[in-house]
Structures are given as structure tokens and as C-alpha cells.
Amino acid sequence: MSTLNPSGTSPYVFTCDHASNRIPRRIGQMGLSDDEMLSHIAWDPGALEVAKGLSRALNAPLIFSNYSRLVLDLNRPPSSRGHIPEVSAGITIPANRAASPQEREARLRAFFLPYHGAISDIIETRLDRATPTLLVAMHSFTGDYPGETRPWHIGVTHRFDMGLGAEIVRLLRERTDLCIGDNEPYQIDDVDDVTIPFHAEKRGLPNALIEMRQDTLISRHGIAETIERFSEVFGLAAATVLEAIR
């Protein structure tokens, strides 16, 4: 787990749960091929570059993972099958199938608890100082999922969002000609999500989970354009939402 700008003054706090495809050396390569480790099942390609760009542009705290979601998915609770997945998108993960209860517990302590502890620490410090705090989780998704058509360039996932996700959808639709998914291609649910329900919804903080289609983040230009677009839209959305809940 790493942080960037932990004391940043922006109202936004960003997370990037699936930032990396690295595997700790002691686990090896999970029994997977190089191609599989580069694919979307291992991480969210492009998401960390955008999250870092936003953290710098807005002077906002960012907490991000240093290891693959295949080692432990930081956005899946320990009760979820996806927490330490034995199968992901139809691909069996041999090292997880073989993981003992002790190994699972060791990964929980090494990765899950420090990551969510760091997010809680940053948020609680801000709330103690009455600093307005909006939590946005940055993800990317594959446009190429077997059996599904995914036309959206950006998906905004939100539920008990205090108006933030809905305002981001409205602004993106008003200011771009991109195809914007409103709770597409994913929805937040209590069985399979941790970051937004646990850190934002439970505390009543405005929030959104952003999904960027991976083919829009392949070039340097695509990443720069995405950072610029979100910097502007997030700035406008924060002003509206903070005014409304004041």
C-alpha cells in the first residue's frame, strides 16, 4: 500500500484498489502465464496513472495498492469469493486454490488491513479537523468482456452517494460527447464491495466509484485527456455537492 499527498487540501480523497499487477516474490507467479498477469484479471490498467494525475492536479490524497487483485482483492470483503479468487473471468488461479487458511490470514494481515487502515486514518484525521471529504474510487474496466456489450467510455457507480455520483454523471453528459454509464457496467453491492460502502457510505460521505474503459487509457494522450476532464468535472461537482449539504 502506498499514499500520495496524504495531507492534500482538496475535498477529494482518491483510492485505487486495483492499481498494480505485481505479485510478492514469495508467492511466485500464481501459476499463471505472463499474458494472464498483464491482463485485466490481474489489475486495472491505466487507473493508477489517472489517479496519480488527479492527486497531483487537485492536491488530493491518494491511497493505492502495490499488489495484484489476484493476491487479494482489496475491494472484496473476506466473506466474498472474490477476496482471494480461485477463479477470475473463467481462469483458474492455481496458487489461490492451493492457499491454506493460514496463507489467507497472512495475506489479510499483510495487504487488506493496512490498506483499509490507511484509508480510515486519512479520512478520520480530516473529519476530526472538519475538512470536507468526498471519496472517489478510481477503476478501469475491459470493454472486451465475453458475452457482454460495453459501449460506455466511463461508468459512474454510485448508490448512497450524497449526490456526488449523480452530479458527476450529469456533468460528464453535459460537457462531453462520451457514452457515460450510470451504474453501468457495475453496481455497488454489500456482498462484493468494500471501499465505497465501508469508508464513504457508512460515514455519510459523498462518493462515487469511477470505471474507465481500458482502451481509452492506452495512449499517453488518452490518460492526459482523462485527467484533465475529471479535474474539471470533479471541481465543479464538489462545489455543487458541498454547497447542497452545508
Ligand SMILES: [Zn+2]
Ligand atoms: Zn477495479
